[in-house]
Amino acid sequence: MMQAVPQQTLLERLEQALKAGITCYQFREKGQFSLQDPQQIEQLARQCQHLCKTI
Numbered sequence: 805m806m807q808a809v810p811q812q813t814l815l816e817r818l819e820q821a822l823k824a825g826i827t828c829y830q831f832r833e834k835g836q837f838s839l840q841d842p843q844q845i846e847q848l849a850r851q852c853q854h855l856c857k858t859i
Contacts, residue, residue, distance in 0.1 A: 822859040
């Protein structure tokens with residue numbers, strides 16, 4: 805469902821999936837839309853983690 809998703813929509817799609825009831829999510833930053841800066845990757849991963857904890 806979430807492969808090759810531009811990062812600006814990743815959080816929105818993750819939120820939808822969480823609200824739909826997913827219980828497991830794996831963050832993998834790769835592919836044509838992947839971030840290259842390690843700090844940006846960590847920031848996005850932490851945003852995903854926060855979303856998983858709050859929904």
